[in-house]
Amino acid sequence: MLENYELSPGEKKFIGWHLVFGILALSIGSLFGPLQAFEHAGLDLYPYLQPLFKSYYQGLTLHGVLNALVFTTFFITGFLTLTVTYGLTRPLRYPKLNAVGFWMMVVGLVTTAVPLLMDEASVLYTFYPPMQAHWSFYLGLTLVVVGSWVEGWGFYYTYYAWRQENKGVRTPFISFSSLITMVMWQIATLGIAAEILTMLLPWSLGWIDGADPQLARTYFWFTGHPLVYFWLLPAYISWYGMLPKQAGGKLFSDSLARLAFWLFLLLSVPLGFHHQFVDPGVPAGWKFLHAILTYSVFLPSMLTAFTVVASLEYAGRQRGGKGLLGWIRALPWDDPSVTAQLLAAILFVFGGIGGLTNASYNVNLVIHNTAWVPGHFHLTVASAVTMSFMGISYWLIPYLTGKKLWKPKWAVIQSWIWFVGMIIFSNAMHVVGLLGAPRRTPLGLAPYIPEEWNGHLLRVGIGGAIMFVGMYLYVFIVAKTAFAKHAEPATVEIPVAEAMHDPQETPDWLDRWVPWLIGTVALILVAYGPQLIDQIANISLTSPGFKVW
């Protein structure tokens, strides 16, 4: 039934606009990547950018906000619009509602970008108070988040309408997982909403004199870690629900894929204290509890590893791969979309290992706030997620525009370039972090650098330069495709993987929302409630704002 369904031109255009804004943000945000990497390697180019860009930190803030917050949110809401409607084979129930959400995000983006570009909000993407940005920065972020909520509500209405028409039918996997992603996001962002609306916004407007930096951190990391899963889950949707088809196989286990997504909903939120292991205002016992909960959310990722690799093995064997590992060679490495996602998954293995290290309570002391951390999250958000999104866009943009991808061979090369650059960069960052190099620091200016860091810092610069080439090759290919005047028309079939077992045979409890939602809320209350109440009851709004950049 899926093959016959086609999105309307209006819907394609709507999704396309998400990508336009997302990739635009990515291409601006990525400009600053090599500047930071070169700075680490001893070549500071920021003085030459005066007065356009004032400082390393303005660049770093733009890099973080535009890449990690804006690009992801726009791309994801766009991609989920596709997976929800295409999976359910029905148009959006209230397209105008989704349009409202989208334009709220755009207005939010502009509202955020203005103070960022004017150097009025160089607070990095974590915007820890009492460092105080211009109020429009907080307002803009709020609009982006609320806009994404509104789009999510549009998905729920669509799902509800579909459910009325299809009683007793299992929700198609790609739609099912998209809805879970959105629900998780909406629960998770309550933290940041509370932080901005009850504290930072009134404080930056001068309505209250002080902020409580510790409570703000707790609010922020309530959202901050599930934010990572909001980035990651759309990539998982593609890895589970689409990649097997692209590789010529089937989804190995539909029911475990669904279970993994439920576990992500259940466990993504109540573990934020693992970002606050070294915070002075959180009791150690709660930190340990969240460390254990973080371990448990590693489990669905282990499930994912098995199911995805097994699906790929099946695909490889269908394509004639022989022997224990011969199926890997047999995968369609000439398909840019597949290559990008396979390389993304390989890098993600190391991201996962680093992540488990970060989450390991006292082990975190070794690498907390060191260059290890950006090394780690460049393997997750900038590899697993970004490369998967690049891979997705290699079929999505032809699908939306009806134009063939410009030089697929170059797109394959692009993935490899990014992959190689990322390996050099992230490995160097991890090593230099273990040696003690701090994150968020223009190390070229630091007076305390020991000799032994220099070789690794040089590798950071080299890796950054290679990634820069990879990134703009991507932007070039995508732009060349989208804006081609005389492109060959493309007939793209949206890759949706069949499961080896009929999804209709999966247990009923894997398609019921209420128990899982109750469980999710209950677990959040247990893991966060007491500490949040403690911190809110003892709130002390004593910190005035500082502009220190």
Next chain:
Amino acid sequence: MAGHKDSEHEEFHPKGTIVVLLIFVLTLIILWGSVYVILLSRGVTV
């Protein structure tokens, strides 16, 4: 229909997957363990 799919499934044993994942687990233990050893070597923090 269902029976047909089952039989198709029986033929496929993801042995290669196990190999790939065991390599992953080994890497995980080695890398994680090395940071853990650094932690222990640096002494007590109360």
Next chain:
Amino acid sequence: MKRFLLYGFYTLLIVVVGGAFAFKVFQPVQVLPRIRLAPGFALIDQAGERLTNEDLRGQFTLYNFGYTRCGSACDLSNQSMREMQDKLDELALGDIPVTLVTISFDPEYDTPERLQAYAESVGADPARWRFATIADPSLLKYVIGGGFETYYEAQDDGSFAFDPAFVLVDGWGIIRGEYRYQTMASDAERIMRHLEVLADEAINSKGSASVAYEAAHYFLCYAP
């Protein structure tokens, strides 16, 4: 039957988890942390009598540290002690006595007579507030610096650099409160509130009620 058991199990689970949660949120019982053991010592007080940590078992003791030639540097600390001494009767402590002890870190100068005179000058009630010291300076350093973890150091001009800290010890000789620096509330206010919390635990944590107090320790329901 099996289904019934399952529901019973769920209900029990909800009651336990919900109960623990409500306990932490509403904190019907609050306690003070058990920080570590207070040091042992044998001092000589202003009346020339021995004062050991064993003598202070079974009662609450609040320590501060100073010396008689202190001048205005000790005023704030002494005022707080005086305020607490005068308000002890108003606190709900049951029958548990409270002793205030000021340990002098200037034994060379602070003889019992001088301590006596100083005690009178700051309005100390000898039944409640005792001044004491040890003749051996290195022993004194181990008690105050090592045990109570409070800093003092002789200066060249004969004065002392020191921290006007308070340490609260319970009837078992366990340190339950350290007041080293100005927190959000005034020291005297906090200490008096803490004395009541301590008394509440000492009086009520008997039999089955002790479970609630242990739970309060476990769930870190510490009085602010």
Next chain:
Amino acid sequence: MTTKQSMHIDPYEKNWIRLSIGLLVMFAAAVAVAGFALGIQVPTSEQRVDPKTVAEVGPWANPGLRELSPGKYEAYVLAQTWQFMPREMTVPAGSEITFYITSKDVQHGFKLQDTNLNVQIVPGQVSKLTITIDEPGEYTYICTEYCGLAHAAMFGKLIVE
């Protein structure tokens, strides 16, 4: 529904799940042993102070290292844009040092290189952690949280003799 519902799990995958759980339990046990048996702990909540006055009265008005008793020290460290007070401290090898660190303005970080001492400094909170250093040498402490333009220049030295 007439179709048979079952949670089909491939035997290979079942074993993988078992292995994953076992692995995570092992790691958790290792972490717990290091934390609760060997005493390598993370900071826990301490007292709260007023960042507006903390640099004027009390121990942070005069930050520095102080000997409590032989071999036992306390170090009050005040972080501010863009320096640590004090910038240099000296202790004998084998000393036990308790750090009390707070900030009078924005957030900072405090990492004593080559040791496990690594804390976030949050205004209004006191980061307290105790370490013992046996190996003589010069240990740099650096600011690990972005705190403004000259963040990279914020560091100090602990000399262990």
